[in-house]
Amino acid sequence: MIQIPNEIIFLILLLGIGLLSKNQSIVIAVAILLVIRLSHLGDRIFPLLDKHGMNIGIIMITIAVLVPIAKGKIQLQDLIESFKSSYGIIAIISGMIVALFAANGIQLLEKTPQITIALVLGTIFAVVFLKGIPVGPLIGAGIAVTLIKIFEWLKYFFD
Template sequence: MVTQPVIFLSILLIIGFIAKNQSLMISVVFLLVIKLIGLSDKVFPYLQEKGINLGVTIITIAVLIPIATGEIGWKQLSEAVKSSYAWIALASGVAVALIAKSGVSLLADDPHITAALVFGTILAVALFNGVAVGPLIGAGIAYIVMRIVQWF
């Protein structure tokens, strides 16, 4: 059955194909298959609730692999802290994690904002070859800006 979600996902698949964005295409095909085989009532709520944590876990595993393989060890860490770029990277990592934390809060408290954030992420992924971590960071930035606007 062709429904609005199937049409929307199909359009996103076409955009992913035109933009040659493999992540978007795989994500859309996965969701279409789940929807079309009738498992969406069970799988979608689970993924919506746990998907961000699962994704963050997978990203964290990928980031930690060089430590697990021995490519990065104490020597590389001690050399890195001597670099000003490493300190900038450290501060950036802390800032992004704190911003994303605010984003999780905003998405939990204001779920309607998710539509705009998801659309912005889709645009960035499809048109600019972005990476789909945007909703959390975007929500965090939105949260911070909203709080600043409330002060005035």
């Protein structure tokens, strides 16, 4: 009898969820991971993805966000105008907050890697069932750190 490793079963389950929910990013990501795993290239590729994957993903997202600037659709004047509107100021502050959440998130993931499972599941649920975008683990970890600190502060204050 053929023994199928748990990680393959888990990936196939995620692939099925991605297909049922018609979520292209989950389907493509899981399919790539399955190909790597089943082709026995995982010993070489997974350590690289483990070490550099997050950074590569952030670079790709940053490139995608900066394309309108590179294409000339957003000019320097547009940046200046963003400082003059309340929505622009709110967007700038929001960007700063998200960047701080992500920075704290990286620290949490490095210190407590077991929380990654819960964050990944939360991200998958949000992507599959709520039409979210899977950039959540870093920001999710940052929000988790903030909430944990608030919880610890309240616990200390009220105990």
